[in-house]
Amino acid sequence: MSPTNPPLQARPTERDTVIEMSGITVQFPGVLALDGVDLRLRRGEVHALLGENGAGKSTLIKALTGVQGIDAGSIAVDGVGRTFASTADAERAGIATVYQEVNLCPNLSVGENITLGHEPRRRGRIDWRAAHESALGHLRRFGLDVDPRSTLDSHPLAVRQLVAICRAMVLDARVLILDEPTSSLDRGEVERLFTVVRDLRDQGVAVVFISHFLDQVYEICDRITVLRNGRLVGEYLADELPRGELVSKMIGRELEELETIARSAARVVDRTPPPVLRATGIGRAGSLEPVDVDVYAGEVVGLAGLLGSGRTELARLLAGADTTTSGTIEVRGEPVRLSTPRQAMLQGIAFSSEDRRGEGVVGDLTVAENILLGLQARRGWLRPLRRSERTAVVAEYMQALGVRPADPDMLVRNLSGGNQQKVLLGRWLATAPELLILDEPTRGIDVGAKADIQRKVAELADRGLSVLFISSELEEVLRLAQRIVVMRDRRRIGAVDSRETDIDGLVAFMAHAGRPGAGDPEEVR
Amino acid sequence: MARTVHHRLFWPVLSLLALVVLNAAVRPSFIRVAVRDGHLYGALVDILRQSAPLMMVALGMTLVIATRGIDLSVGAVMAVSGAVALTLIDRSADPGDVGTVIVAIAAGVGIGVVLGMWNGFLVTVLRVQPIVATLVLMLAGRGVALLVTGGFITTVVSPPLKFVASGYLLGLPFALFLSASAIAVVALVERRTALGLLTEAVGINPEASRLAGVRSRGIVFTAYVASGALAGLAGILYSSNIMAADANAAGEFIELYAILAVVLGRTSLLGGKFSIAGTVVGVLVIQTLQSTVLFLGVSSAQSPVFFAVVVAVVVLVQSPQLHSRVRRLSGRRRRAVPAPEKPARDVEVSA
Numbered sequence: 001m002s003p004t005n006p007p008l009q010a011r012p013t014e015r016d017t018v019i020e021m022s023g024i025t026v027q028f029p030g031v032l033a034l035d036g037v038d039l040r041l042r043r044g045e046v047h048a049l050l051g052e053n054g055a056g057k058s059t060l061i062k063a064l065t066g067v068q069g070i071d072a073g074s075i076a077v078d079g080v081g082r083t084f085a086s087t088a089d090a091e092r093a094g095i096a097t098v099y100q101e102v103n104l105c106p107n108l109s110v111g112e113n114i115t116l117g118h119e120p121r122r123r124g125r126i127d128w129r130a131a132h133e134s135a136l137g138h139l140r141r142f143g144l145d146v147d148p149r150s151t152l153d154s155h156p157l158a159v160r161q162l163v164a165i166c167r168a169m170v171l172d173a174r175v176l177i178l179d180e181p182t183s184s185l186d187r188g189e190v191e192r193l194f195t196v197v198r199d200l201r202d203q204g205v206a207v208v209f210i211s212h213f214l215d216q217v218y219e220i221c222d223r224i225t226v227l228r229n230g231r232l233v234g235e236y237l238a239d240e241l242p243r244g245e246l247v248s249k250m251i252g253r254e255l256e257e258l259e260t261i262a263r264s265a266a267r268v269v270d271r272t273p274p275p276v277l278r279a280t281g282i283g284r285a286g287s288l289e290p291v292d293v294d295v296y297a298g299e300v301v302g303l304a305g306l307l308g309s310g311r312t313e314l315a316r317l318l319a320g321a322d323t324t325t326s327g328t329i330e331v332r333g334e335p336v337r338l339s340t341p342r343q344a345m346l347q348g349i350a351f352s353s354e355d356r357r358g359e360g361v362v363g364d365l366t367v368a369e370n371i372l373l374g375l376q377a378r379r380g381w382l383r384p385l386r387r388s389e390r391t392a393v394v395a396e397y398m399q400a401l402g403v404r405p406a407d408p409d410m411l412v413r414n415l416s417g418g419n420q421q422k423v424l425l426g427r428w429l430a431t432a433p434e435l436l437i438l439d440e441p442t443r444g445i446d447v448g449a450k451a452d453i454q455r456k457v458a459e460l461a462d463r464g465l466s467v468l469f470i471s472s473e474l475e476e477v478l479r480l481a482q483r484i485v486v487m488r489d490r491r492r493i494g495a496v497d498s499r500e501t502d503i504d505g506l507v508a509f510m511a512h513a514g515r516p517g518a519g520d521p522e523e524v525r
Numbered sequence: 526m527a528r529t530v531h532h533r534l535f536w537p538v539l540s541l542l543a544l545v546v547l548n549a550a551v552r553p554s555f556i557r558v559a560v561r562d563g564h565l566y567g568a569l570v571d572i573l574r575q576s577a578p579l580m581m582v583a584l585g586m587t588l589v590i591a592t593r594g595i596d597l598s599v600g601a602v603m604a605v606s607g608a609v610a611l612t613l614i615d616r617s618a619d620p621g622d623v624g625t626v627i628v629a630i631a632a633g634v635g636i637g638v639v640l641g642m643w644n645g646f647l648v649t650v651l652r653v654q655p656i657v658a659t660l661v662l663m664l665a666g667r668g669v670a671l672l673v674t675g676g677f678i679t680t681v682v683s684p685p686l687k688f689v690a691s692g693y694l695l696g697l698p699f700a701l702f703l704s705a706s707a708i709a710v711v712a713l714v715e716r717r718t719a720l721g722l723l724t725e726a727v728g729i730n731p732e733a734s735r736l737a738g739v740r741s742r743g744i745v746f747t748a749y750v751a752s753g754a755l756a757g758l759a760g761i762l763y764s765s766n767i768m769a770a771d772a773n774a775a776g777e778f779i780e781l782y783a784i785l786a787v788v789l790g791r792t793s794l795l796g797g798k799f800s801i802a803g804t805v806v807g808v809l810v811i812q813t814l815q816s817t818v819l820f821l822g823v824s825s826a827q828s829p830v831f832f833a834v835v836v837a838v839v840v841l842v843q844s845p846q847l848h849s850r851v852r853r854l855s856g857r858r859r860r861a862v863p864a865p866e867k868p869a870r871d872v873e874v875s876a
Binding site for chain 2: 319321340341342345346351353358359360361362363364365369372373374376377378379380381382383384385427431
């Protein structure tokens with residue numbers, strides 16, 4: 001899109017193009033999920049499809065695999081225009097998908113899973129011996145030493161993922177889509193997966209690789225397509241797109257409306273009293289390497305990093321949503337154990353999850369009940385709030401946060417995302433917390449609500465509340481936070497003072513810090 | 526009018542009224558209530574009296590279902606409770622003593638609480654699926670009851686015990702007071718404290734509730750204990766009615782009737798929002814239906830089929846899918862034919 005990076009001309013000859021999607025447009029009620037997006041997949045290439053949440057990656061994949069119909073645009077396979085009405089159509093065209101949550105049957109054997117739906121038959125009955133032998137052949141091809149008769153759930157996730165790929169290749173797929181295949185794998189397992197992927201690439205399969213781990217993208221991919229807000233940003237050769245440039249293409253620029261909020265970050269925080277929260281070396285085996293974080297009274301600490309960098313994992317440990325396997329946490333100088341969200345709440349720590357619908361609002365309860373839930377849970381069921389107290393609390397927070405429509409008896413699931421977020425913020429503020437952990441509070445909500453929430457966070461911090469603020473939008477983090485802790489690959493790679501950096505500096509830090517030859521901004525704790 | 530139709534209890538109450546009207550049409554004596562010896566007599570009074578055990582069990586079931594659970598063990602708990610209470614009375618020096626009977630009733634309810642705690646422990650601490658956890662006690666409970674009674678049907682002669690199910694207070698059956706107080710206590714505890722809100726929150730979205738600081742284990746545990754206690758009391762009522770502890774017959778299939786009552790009362794089996802009033806109506810529908818079978822003289826061979834057909838009709842009439850389909854059908858017809866020969870109302874009735 002930018003003049004320095006014109007979209008590439010297809011360098012390999014046109015014959016190598018397997019899939020050509022052009023001008024794909026998908027309209028959801030009220031949202032244009034995809035707006036004229038192109039994607040070209042070539043034989044023998046690993047192609048990364050990148051973008052932050054909501055960029056349209058999964059909608060594009062759904063369009064390609066027949067899950068989602070398209071409102072405009074065309075899909076051509078080997079130069080022939082096709083329409084996929086179902087996943088079976090796409091499979092027949094040689095397009096196979098392996099999802100993040102492996103969609104196999106865990107209680108069937110490995111062999112059954114691989115051959116399911118096209119078992120070899122003899123005299124009308126399934127020939128299990130032949131099925132298992134053919135499965136064994138496919139497993140060997142990928143260097144998997146697994147008994148095809150063992151049940152799938154007796155194997156670790158990495159093996160299950162490889163079995164899923166095996167299954168895809170039994171169908172003679174020419175296009176293999178890997179959706180976040182490495183998010184639950186350790187380093188060794190990723191290596192194993194990549195060996196198989198390279199092997200398939202060399203056999204001429206076109207592989208689509210979707211991942212939030214940019215290190216892995218650069219390791220395995222030849223070409224990168226970036227989407228943002230349902231639009232195509234561009235297609236690039238991996239070798240020609242520096243990491244920093246990639247990150248800024250994914251994140252994009254902020255809307256000017258938000259620039260009107262005063263930079264709360266400029267405020268000076270008094271760091272002489274003990275911090276409200278001090279975490280030392282907290283980690284969780286398999287999801288987060290040990291991390292140190294301090295948050296002082298009235299301070300907003302930003303947590304920056306791409307998805308999968310470990311920022312949500314850190315927030316969940318601090319909120320007691322997950323349990324730590326290492327490290328200690330002190331609240332106002334006292335060591336505490338936070339093994340349940342309730343314990344964290346009683347210590348004055350409130351946590352708003354990034355999954356608003358799944359882990360935030362209770363959809364079938366009213367706005368009022370949702371706001372009161374935290375406070376009532378804190379008091380216990382034997383000490384109900386009096387009706388007058390309830391009305392007062394609900395009215396106070398609905399007004400302070402500007403919940404629309406202003407009807408406390410409306411079911412919360414009928415509210416827009418932004419208003420649901422305000423209700424959640426109200427629920428937590430009603431418990432009078434000292435530390436507010438907000439994970440992606442502004443994701444997927446409209447600009448107005450976004451500005452309201454940012455303004456509220458800045459105002460709360462001015463009044464002495466500590467906030468740990470997680471967002472994919474770096475402008476937002478820079479505007480609100482005094483200090484920004486940067487995460488990558490499930491570990492903390494450093495922290496920056498937001499007065500001494502700007503978005504480009506932060507992007508550079510996120511992309512390069514800790515790598516040889518990178519100029520790190522000054523490190524602060 | 527539209528408000529009335531959209532009330533969530535509109536269809537359950539309508540079903541109940543329809544059953545009463547049907548009975549009265551066939552035999553007007555059904556709705557006759559007479560005063561004899563200062564007591565109220567009549568089919569309707571009998572229905573209220575006989576519904577007491579199912580009412581208690583269904584109240585507990587409502588709470589358990591609201592937490593996304595189910596309690597299949599209630600019938601077995603009734604058997605154990607009856608066995609414990611009657612064995613105590615049987616072995617006491619004076620079975621006719623009021624004090625003895627009160628102790629025995631407390632023991633029966635107490636054993637219900639203990640068994641409810643066991644269910645709650647399995648579900649909340651060991652994380653066994655509710656249907657499996659309570660199935661254990663459903664199958665084992667009657668064995669325990671037989672063990673308590675020594676394998677016999679224990680019968681007692683004890684006027685105070687007989688009073689519980691068959692006695693009258695202020696002209697009304699005493700059992701009616703028991704079930705009315707059970708309804709009142711459950712409704713007050715759920716709606717006057719915050720237990721109802723927290724139970725619904727846990728039932729609708731357990732993870733969001735956990736993150737909001739709700740002690741969801743405690744909430745779920747409480748529901749199973751309440752269900753156990755109410756089943757214990759139901760067991761006493763049952764035993765008092767027949768003046769015997771019958772480990773095999775006590776509360777047989779009552780778990781299924783209780784689930785049916787909860788569903789008829791518009792509480793979803795998926796958990797979350799629950800309605801105590803709905804369950805009360807559901808229980809009355811089932812009990813009226815059972816009396817109808819007797820009252821209309823349906824032969825015992827045909828009565829299960831009759832019961833099943835009526836339940837199927839009642840469930841269908843309540844189904845929101847059917848309502849929207851009827852609405853769509855009638856709407857389309859109206860658009861297609863400006864003056865429909867067959868009004869939409871007919872479609873609704875025939876459904």
